[in-house]
Amino acid sequence: MNREQKNTKYDVLIAGGGAAGIGLAASLKSRDKSLSIAIIEPSDAHYYQPSWTLVGGGAFDVRDSKRKTKNLIPSGVTWIQDKITGFKPDSNEVMVANGSPIQYQYLAVATGLKSNWDAIPGLTETIGKNGVTSNYSYDYSPYTWELVQQMKSGKAIFTQPPMPIKCPGAPQKAMYLSCYEWEQQGKLKNIEVELNNAGAALFGVADFVPPLMEYVQKYNATLNFNCNLISVDGPNQKATFAVKDADGNTTQVEKSFDMLHVVPPQGPQDCVKGSPLADTAGWVEVDQFTLQHTRYPNVFGLGDCCSSPNSKTAAAARKQIVVVAENLLAHKHHQAMPLKYDGYGSCPLTVERGKIVLAEFGFGGKLLPTFPWLINPLKATKLAWILKKDVLPWLYWNAMLKGREWLARPFEN
Structure with missing residues (x-):
């Protein structure tokens, strides 16, 4: 599913086809089907990484965490299967290993981070x-x-x-x-x-x-x-x-x-580190609330690659997707950006097989429980285990990657 012609310019180019990248593409398409969107992602395989803790505990089959990237790319979105080698935000271009630079009107960087084994x-x-x-x-x-x-x-x-x-x-x-x-x-x-x-x-x-x-x-x-x-x-x-x-x-x-x-x-991807988009630590430099780049207004960052001081989790990306989708489209239409990211992250702390402390929090360590009347955030509960083991994987594949945003808006506007 590579480009049909060289030098195509996209309304929105998404760098990275992990959870944040595919989720954002689906979110944008659900809001405006007319957008021309492309995702640059080299990997054939896509993984639901949060399940690997359960695999290591004997409670999840690792094969259920893997799917083909081609089956997850949203309808109407172009998949450019290539490796990103650099960014040229001054000319609105992304460099790739094979072929000409890819041009964009808006860029969303969702390259994730790199595990440095x-x-x-x-x-x-x-x-x-x-x-x-x-x-x-x-x-x-x-x-x-x-x-x-x-x-x-x-x-x-x-x-x-x-x-x-x-x-x-x-x-x-x-x-x-x-x-x-x-x-x-x-x-x-x-x-x-x-x-x-x-x-x-x-x-x-x-x-x-x-x-x-x-x-x-x-x-x-x-x-x-x-x-x-x-x-x-x-x-x-x-x-x-x-x-x-x-x-x-x-x-x-x-x-x-x-x-x-x-x-x-772990650290920033090589293509981001040292690029004009990076801060001194090598992360995509964004405003932590709007997720817009601090120096390039037509660039946004989300997921593990961005400089926002939130916990790097899939749950954080799920909230950031909505913020970036709405803020990017508002900026594109010369309107005020409507959403502010609250730093939400979630870490279901699996303390035994069958019980979890569901840690949900935002900037400054503020507690942001989604279901405070149902799940005590400061106790290990069976309900949180069911959520982690059975509900969240289903939500990932069937909601987050498909532009369905149940409970995904930030708590605070």
Whole structure:
């Protein structure tokens, strides 16, 4: 489904065909069918990544998280299957690996972020074997469950790199689900569990720390903060961490493991980093409320690639899609932009198989529960588990990617 002719100019060009990109295309088409829209996305496959935590906990089939990109592109939208190599916003062009630059009237950047597996020496050589796994991968999340089932005693280490990362709760969710299974099998008392977190707190929103600490204590897990994984020796099952003390001094500590769940360091995509669209950290520089670029008015950013200080989750993208769709079209018609993004993000914290603490929050850690009368946001509930396991995947495939926006508008205008 590549371009039929070179140098086509689109009303809206969307860089990236992940959750945010496809969702935005569907949203725009539902509002104005006459728009010429194209998505640039190199991958044949599209993944529902939030399910991989459940795959690693034995509660979801990884094959159900994967679909063909061609079947998800909205009707009437052109799919340009190519790799983005750069942006030229001064001439309204996006550069691609194969072919001429693609022109646009409006650009929405939804390139996501990059998992830097190579940033930890030894990781790529050993991931998927030697007890080293990650739920941040379609290929390796089933291995997490395999290891959990096999392990009877020893040491299990779970890591979390510096922020920002996709779904900041996922590193500890892997720990909770593993511990729950070991507890059920009567093995937990023989397993030493550690969460080594490069950050300084268990979770970025303080309100959710007490209910999570109940489970940390229940599973007898050790929390190590300011402790960042810097290398892995898979064959010898040793991991090296940079540990920062209260004075800011860093020392290296080597730890042996029987199971190591690694979260790779993450950052901006290469095509965005260093481009005119990027801020100093390499993210697409947007106004956090309108999601319009701070220097190029006909450019918007959404999803994991943008500089807005929200939690990088699919739930955040779902809200951002509506904000960008309405604000972009308003700007196109010389009207005031009607919506403000409130920073909404959601992290269903899977603390055991069958119970979840449903963390929903916005800018500044403000609690933004969708169903406060139904689900207590500060307690682990069965209802939140049903929402995560059964309802949200259905909503993703059948609503978010199809321009149906139930409960997707921001809480505050």
